[in-house]
Amino acid sequence: MAMSTAYTPLLDWLKTTPTGGFFITGTDTDIGKTFVACQLGRFLQEKRPGLAISARKPIASGAIRNTDNLLYSDDAIQLQQATDHIESLPTICPYLFEAAISPARAIKQASEQGGKPITIKDLAIACQVPDHHFALVEGAGGIYSPLAIDGLNIDLAMELQYPLILVVGNRLGCLNHALLTVGAIEKAGLPLAHIFVNNLSKNGDGNTVMDLQNLTPYPISEIPFQPI
Ligand SMILES: Nc1ncnc2c1ncn2[C@@H]1O[C@H](COP(=O)(O)OP(=O)(O)OP(=O)(O)O)[C@@H](O)[C@H]1O
Numbered sequence: 001m002a003m004s005t006a007y008t009p010l011l012d013w014l015k016t017t018p019t020g021g022f023f024i025t026g027t028d029t030d031i032g033k034t035f036v037a038c039q040l041g042r043f044l045q046e047k048r049p050g051l052a053i054s055a056r057k058p059i060a061s062g063a064i065r066n067t068d069n070l071l072y073s074d075d076a077i078q079l080q081q082a083t084d085h086i087e088s089l090p091t092i093c094p095y096l097f098e099a100a101i102s103p104a105r106a107i108k109q110a111s112e113q114g115g116k117p118i119t120i121k122d123l124a125i126a127c128q129v130p131d132h133h134f135a136l137v138e139g140a141g142g143i144y145s146p147l148a149i150d151g152l153n154i155d156l157a158m159e160l161q162y163p164l165i166l167v168v169g170n171r172l173g174c175l176n177h178a179l180l181t182v183g184a185i186e187k188a189g190l191p192l193a194h195i196f197v198n199n200l201s202k203n204g205d206g207n208t209v210m211d212l213q214n215l216t217p218y219p220i221s222e223i224p225f226q227p228i
C-alpha cells in the first residue's frame with residue numbers, strides 16, 4: 001500500500017467530523033507514533049494547502065543533551081521538520097527530561113529536587129495552538145502510560161477532546177494491545193478517528209489488518225515498512 005493511500009481515509013473523516021486536531025497514541029512506546037504523526041502532517045499540508053499544522057509532544061523523557069548543554073527531544077525535532085519549522089522546539093516540546101524513564105517518574109524525580117510537579121493541566125496548556133492551526137499531539141508510550149504527576153495519556157486526551165489516532169506496531173501480541181487500547185478509548189468516550197497498522201519491519205504479519213477489521217468497527221489502514 002502506497003504511503004499516502006494509507007492517510008487518504010482521514011480526509012473523508014475530516015469532512016464529516018470537523019476537529020481542531022488529533023491526539024496520536026499507540027499500542028506501546030517505539031511503535032511509530034512520531035513516524036505516523038510526521039507523515040500525516042506532511043500529507044495534510046499537501047492535501048490542504050494553507051492549513052497550518054502545529055505539532056505538540058508536550059513532554060519527553062530520554063532527551064539528548066547536546067554540546068550546547070541543552071536538552072533536545074528527537075521526536076520534537078522530527079515533528080518540527082514535518083511541520084516546516086513554523087514553531088520552535090520549546091513550543092513543540094516544553095517539558096524535557098534526560099533520564100530514559102517514564103515522563104511521570106521523571107517529573108517525580110525532578111520535583112524531589114525542587115522541580116515543578118507538572119500536571120495534566122500544564123500539559124494541556126502546552127498543547128494549545130494558535131487560532132485556526134490544526135494540532136497534532138503525540139503522547140508518550142501508550143494510552144494508559146503515566147504522563148504527568150496526576151494522570152495518564154488518556155487524561156490528557158480527555159482534557160484536549162481531540163479525536164484519537166491509534167498506531168499499532170505490527171508485531172506478535174499487537175491485537176491484544178490494540179483491542180485493550182480501543183477499549184480504553186471507548187471507555188473514555190472519545191472518538192477514535194483511525195487505526196494505523198504500522199509495519200516496523202519487513203516481517204509484519206500480513207493478516208493483522210484483516211483480523212482487526214473483524215474485531216473493531218473503526219477505519220484501519222496499513223503503513224508499509226519504509227527503510228531509510
Ligand atoms: N513504517 C516504518 N518503516 C520504517 N521505519 C519505521 C516505521 N515506523 C516507525 N519506524 C521507525 O521505528 C522507530 C520508532 O518509531 P517512532 O520513533 O515513530 O516511535 P514512537 O512510538 O513515536 O516512539 P516513542 O514512544 O519513543 O515516542 C523509529 O526509528 C522510526 O523511524
Ligand SMILES: [Mg+2]
Nearest residue numbers: 033034075138
Ligand atoms: Mg515518538
